[in-house]
Amino acid sequence: xxxxxxxxxxxxxxxxxxxxxxxxxxxxxxxxxxxxxxxxxxxxxxxxxxxxxxxxxxxxxxxxxxxxxxxxxxxxxxxxxxxxxxxxxxxxxxxxxxxxxxxxxxxxxxxxxxxxxxxxxxxxxxxxxxxxxxxxxxxxxxxxxxxxxxxxxxxxxxxxxxxxxxxxxxxxxxxxxxxxxxxxxxxxxxxxxxxxxxxxxxxxxxxxxxxxxxxxxxxxxxxxxxxxxxxxxxxxxxxxxxxxxxxxxxxxxxxxxxxxxxxxxxxxxxxxxxxxxxxxxxxxxxxxxxxxxxxxxxxxxxxxxxxxxxxxxxxxxxxxxxxxxxxxxxxxxxxxxxxxxxxxxxxxxxxxxxxxxxxxxxxxxxxxxxxxxxxxxxxxxxxxxxxxxxxxxxxxxxxxxxxxxxxxxxxxxxxxxxxxxxxxxxxxxxxxxxxxxxxxxxxxxxxxxxxxxxxxxxxxxxxxxxxxxxxxxxxxxxxxxxxxxxxxxxxxxxxxxxxxxxxxxxxxxxxxxxxxxxxxxxxxxxxxxxxxxxxxxxxxxxxxxxxxxxxxxxxxxxxxxxxxxxxxxxxxxxxxxxxxxxxxxxxxxxxxxxxxxxxxxxxxxxxxxxxxxxxxxxxxxxxxxxxxxxxx
Numbered sequence: 084x085x086x087x088x089x090x091x092x093x094x095x096x097x098x099x100x101x102x103x104x105x106x107x108x109x110x111x112x113x114x115x116x117x118x119x120x121x122x123x124x125x126x127x128x129x130x131x132x133x134x135x136x137x138x139x140x141x142x143x144x145x146x147x148x149x150x151x152x153x154x155x156x157x158x159x160x161x162x163x164x165x166x167x168x169x170x171x172x173x174x175x176x177x178x179x180x181x182x183x184x185x186x187x188x189x190x191x192x193x194x195x196x197x198x199x200x201x202x203x204x205x206x207x208x209x210x211x212x213x214x215x216x217x218x219x220x221x222x223x224x225x226x227x228x229x230x231x232x233x234x235x236x237x238x239x240x241x242x243x244x245x246x247x248x249x250x251x252x253x254x255x256x257x258x259x260x261x262x263x264x265x266x267x268x269x270x271x272x273x274x275x276x277x278x279x280x281x282x283x284x285x286x287x288x289x290x291x292x293x294x295x296x297x298x299x300x301x302x303x304x305x306x307x308x309x310x311x312x313x314x315x316x317x318x319x320x321x322x323x324x325x326x327x328x329x330x331x332x333x334x335x336x337x338x339x340x341x342x343x344x345x346x347x348x349x350x351x352x353x354x355x356x357x358x359x360x361x362x363x364x365x366x367x368x369x370x371x372x373x374x375x376x377x378x379x380x381x382x383x384x385x386x387x388x389x390x391x392x393x394x395x396x397x398x399x400x401x402x403x404x405x406x407x408x409x410x411x412x413x414x415x416x417x418x419x420x421x422x423x424x425x426x427x428x429x430x431x432x433x434x435x436x437x438x439x440x441x442x443x444x445x446x447x448x449x450x451x452x453x454x455x456x457x458x459x460x461x462x463x464x465x466x467x468x469x470x471x472x473x474x475x476x477x478x479x480x481x482x483x484x485x486x487x488x489x490x491x492x493x494x495x496x497x498x499x500x501x502x503x504x505x506x507x508x509x510x511x512x513x514x515x516x517x518x519x520x521x522x523x524x525x526x527x528x529x530x531x532x533x534x535x536x537x538x539x540x541x542x543x544x545x546x547x548x549x550x551x552x553x554x555x556x557x558x559x560x561x562x563x564x565x566x567x568x569x570x571x572x573x574x575x576x577x578x579x580x581x582x583x584x585x586x587x588x589x590x591x592x593x594x595x596x597x598x599x600x601x602x603x604x605x606x607x608x609x610x611x612x613x614x615x616x617x618x619x620x621x622x623x624x625x626x627x628x629x630x631x632x633x634x635x636x637x638x639x640x641x642x643x644x645x646x647x648x649x650x651x652x653x654x655x656x657x658x659x660x661x662x663x664x665x666x667x668x669x670x671x672x673x674x675x676x677x678x679x680x681x682x683x684x685x686x687x688x689x690x691x692x693x694x695x696x697x698x699x700x701x702x703x704x705x706x707x708x709x710x711x712x713x714x715x
Contacts, residue, residue: 106474110474111474113379114470114473114474116379117381118465118467118468119379120377120378120380121380121394121461123380124394125380125395125461126396126397127458127461127465129541130530130543130544131541131543132543132546133505133546134548135504135529135545135547137526137548137551137595137596139596140595141596141640145593146640149501149594151193151194151500151502151509151510152502154232155195155231155232155500155510156589156591157185157498157499157587158232158234158615158632159602159615160586160602160604160613161182162613163240163614164183164198164200164229165200166613167612168180168183168227170612171242172202172245173202174202174247174285175285177208177209179204179268180227181266182267183198183200184198184199184356185197185356185498186199186449187447188359189255189446190255190256193510194500194510194512196231196232196498197228197229197231197243199226199228199356200227201223201226201266201364202224202225202227202247203223203263203266203267203268204220204221204222204268204269205268206270213317213319216271217274218274218281218325219279219280219281219282220282221264221273221275221281221295222262222264222273223268224261224262225245225246225248225258226249226359227245228245228256229241229242229243232632234614234615237614238614238615238616239614243256244256244258247285248284249261255359258364259362259363260362260407262283263407264295264333264407265336265337265341265406265407265408265409266337266338267339267354268337269337269338270336271336272315272333272334272336274303274326274330274332274333275294275295275300275331276300276331277325277326277327277330278326280293280294281293295331297407297408299333299409300333301331301333301334302329302331303331303332304328305328308320308321308326311334336409338366338368339351339355345413346370346433349400350371350372350373351369351370351402352369352451352453355367356449357406358444358447361441363405363407364407366404366406367402367403367404368402368403369398369400369401369402369449369451369454370398370401371398371400372397372399372420372426373395373397374394375391375392375394376394377395381394396454396457397422397423398416398450399416399420399423400413400415400423400434403440412439413433413434413435414439414440415427415434415435415437416437416440416448416540417540445536448534449534450534450539450540452498452514455514455530455532456482456496458530458532459482462530463479463480463518466528467479479521480527480528481522482516482517483516483517483555483556484519484556485556485588486564488585494556494587496516497587498513498514499591500513501513501591501592501593511534511535511538512534513531513533513534514531514534515530515531515590516530517590518530519555519557524556525547526553526554528544528545529545530543531543554597556588556590559601563585563601569619569626582606583604583616584603584605584606585603585604586603586604587602588600589601597622598621598622599619599622600620600621600632601621602618603615603617603618616630617630618630618632620632620636620639627639629674634671634674634697638697641696668704671697672698672705675694675701676694678694679691
């Protein structure tokens with residue numbers, strides 16, 4: 084007790100009379116270590132910092148020349164897409180799409196962002212008989228895929244792969260082995276290779292049946308039947324005449340449970356994502372090595388009451404699970420991580436090297452948003468590497484906010500496809516999050532994480548000029564709120580009993596300029612699926628509000644800005660279908676005419692002239708398209 088009292092007293096004296104009068108000098112070496120070691124603990128020590136000009140010289144030619152960027156802007160959102168899949172692609176009531184994941188594929192020679200979701204068996208919808216639940220309905224079947232930038236004329240996802248059996252015109256998406264025995268919804272055990280034929284998929288009024296051909300599973304000899312009957316508390320396993328000595332039981336089929344059972348010493352992403360590689364379906368799961376004992380590092384933990392808050396994290400390991408046979412492979416993708424190196428020495432057969440990942444599989448690895456968000460939050464403080472600036476907290480950042488739906492929320496990192504501002508490497512898959520100064524709304528920086536090839540995991544921060552104001556996301560949202568045309572239509576929708584929702588606000592770098600894009604969804608009272616009805620494009624202090632992205636770009640930049648090759652104008656089907664092109668142009672011309680008349684009534688002669696020019700542009704194109712169709 085005496086030592087404790089004395090120690091406390093001495094500590095107070097030292098703090099008040101030695102440290103406080105010269106705190107920066109006394110603590111500088113500890114602050115230097117804190118900055119250095121925190122940056123290393125969160126893999127921020129090699130962040131590349133580059134200036135971004137944020138110039139105001141974006142033209143229609145720049146839009147036209149950046150088609151990979153424009154044609155990969157995510158117009159549809161995850162939740163409406165998942166709802167759409169479940170209503171149109173579930174086929175039968177016992178199938179369910181658990182969630183939608185984003186990935187990229189080489190489609191028609193171009194890198195293309197896609198939504199993909201697995202069609203799994205919903206075990207709760209299976210008839211409650213032991214045979215049905217464990218012997219007959221054993222697996223899901225196939226996936227639904229749509230491009231993130233493409234919607235139908237009604238504003239819903241345009242599916243490029245779907246139905247049962249899977250149908251697609253895209254070679255990279257063709258599936259030879261669509262059965263899903265291991266998934267996110269696969270919680271219960273199943274027994275395969277029994278006398279009871281397994282249901283494979285519905286075919287009209289009939290059903291198709293199959294037999295499992297994989298090697299996974301434990302053969303049910305008499306001893307195993309006794310043991311598993313005890314384990315599962317089911318006498319049916321022991322007495323069923325459908326089970327033979329060649330039958331096999333598969334009992335840990337949830338992807339996350341399976342991986343955690345194999346290697347319980349890692350932290351795992353809660354949401355695996357599915358990908359198509361060489362005609363087969365695979366789940367990819369991000370795994371993390373963590374510690375609470377890294378010296379000098381600032382702890383990070385979403386739970387402030389945690390006993391051991393994390394202060395070191397690496398996304399060093401990718402786990403790949405075959406959806407058909409459950410084979411699971413752990414690959415080390417960060418061979419500089421000492422924890423991963425140690426695990427590899429302990430379990431040399433379990434952990435494989437990065438070079439062992441099949442090349443096609445590597446092209447679908449993603450830098451995880453969960454890790455990227457942690458790094459962004461830490462970097463908002465630890466980008467300050469000068470001790471005096473850090474000590475005085477002169478340059479703290481916040482992750483930018485946006486209006487999502489109708490609420491003010493912090494922006495989550497988003498995946499994009501575009502050319503980095505200062506590289507000639509072509510379009511690439513990146514994730515990105517913008518920063519604003521602490522308690523302010525103007526843009527101060529953008530952090531990007533690269534995903535492709537040898538650039539995987541590289542972090543780049545583009546800093547905005549200090550000598551001018553660059554609008555941040557909430558300032559753009561305020562401009563949208565103040566736009567009379569937009570607010571009038573929002574009020575009209577609300578009064579008519581329908582609900583609108585503003586989607587993610589996307590910050591799009593094109594060259595050395597910034598453009599903002601935000602889709603608007605409308606959901607009628609009798610319609611369960613939100614539909615994309617408007618697209619907002621903002622540049623500098625100008626805003627375009629149109630039914631499609633192409634029209635918004637044309638309205639804002641004129642010229643050929645709306646002539647990119649994506650299909651978000653409601654043009655479904657093949658690109659070469661002239662009738663669809665003509666129909667789309669007619670709709671655009673009618674829309675431009677209606678807006679011109681409305682502008683005329685309101686005395687908006689500038690808007691009237693703009694829409695008349697749009698109408699002239701569409702009519703010219705319509706004439707050319709009609710002439711081309713007649714010649715053909």
